[in-house]
């Protein structure tokens with residue numbers, strides 16, 4: 001690790017100097033999570049295009065992090081650049097709709113099966129607003145999530161199953177407004193019994209979940225689990241929100257189309273804007289009608305749902321271009337084929353060294369965990385984390401020109417990711433394991 005840290009420092013003098021010059025940034029970075037890096041300082045961006053990044057020192061990387069899905073469409077995809085460039089010159093913050101939004105909404109409806117769409121600037125906000133709407137419709141106070149989920153900085157989601165089996169605040173939860181057990185319930189992923197026990201209290205407005213966990217490694221659903229969730233939520237009068245922000249990697253209609261799911265609300269963000277900030281939520285016809293009929297809810301002014309720049313012309317132009325021209329059915333087919341090759345190669349290398357690790361894939365997204373068989377829920381998966389080993393592998397790869405997502409061992413494919421890029425990752429990964437073992 002010391003050798004790799006020294007190599008990193010040698011390769012990145014410009015990034016280190018930029019970090020040292022950032023006295024007036026809290027934590028020296030524009031956002032504190034940018035300090036999540038295996039080196040001693042972050043790498044500073046010069047340019048990014050497709051699946052290549054060049055840093056301020058001129059180092060080139062094959063990028064499998066892809067902005068933790070924000071750039072699943074590739075960096076600066078040409079149709080998005082063209083649409084945004086054209087739009088930027090004709091007004092940015094006018095508070096008026098543009099027709100791109102309706103086209104984007106129709107495309108989201110076609111892909112995900114929900115008819116009524118609204119836009120935010122982040123997936124976090126899409127989740128927050130969906131939660132508010134479902135509390136309003138049901139009159140119920142609580143939201144249920146899976147242990148070790150991630151849905152953005154949503155207060156209600158920062159709950160885990162504690163050692164005694166009951167809900168507890170997630171470690172490190174910053175400034176919770178109230179005890180999270182007052183607003184939330186929690187069940188393990190793949191645990192229908194636990195879910196039923198919690199829903200039986202009759203106070204859960206909505207289950208907010210990813211169809212596969214993607215933020216604590218990839219945890220895939222057991223056969224029948226997602227159908228069971230739908231059946232139980234319906235039986236208990238609880239709405240179901242599928243957060244497809246990451247599981248969109250499963251295909252053009254995300255996990256919802258891939259597994260034939262029927263959520264009441266679908267939230268998404270990141271990739272649909274091709275890198276431009278956007279979030280969105282889609283509502284069922286029944287919910288849209290129920291909400292439209294509620295004269296007591298202020299959906300227009302200060303009722304707690306909305307943002308001045310939400311639905312802005314640039315985000316809408318970018319979303320339209322991304323969905324219509326970049327993350328197409330054909331692009332997904334290529335990305336998924338590449339990801340399959342990535343996963344197959346990874347399994348071969350890991351098996352070659354006899355390591356008890358597992359590989360999971362969800363469409364264009366691949367991840368390995370330091371456990372085999374693959375963990376079946378968030379708590380099990382969290383227990384397999386090994387920060388030192390992860391940092392070593394990330395740094396080893398970064399020093400040889402390959403980036404994984406900084407938060408875990410995730411590799412994502414964009415339309416430009418080639419089999420040669422996969423081979424390059426695997427060659428370096430193999431060398432790292434050879435040294436380690």
Ligand SMILES: Cc1ncc(COP(=O)(O)O)c(C=O)c1O
Pocket residue numbers: 068122123124125150151152153210215243244245246269270
């Ligand atoms: C499943 C899921 N939902 C929501 C979010 C929040 O997205 P954003 O940070 O763009 O608000 C994330 C971010 O990683 C996510 O993984």
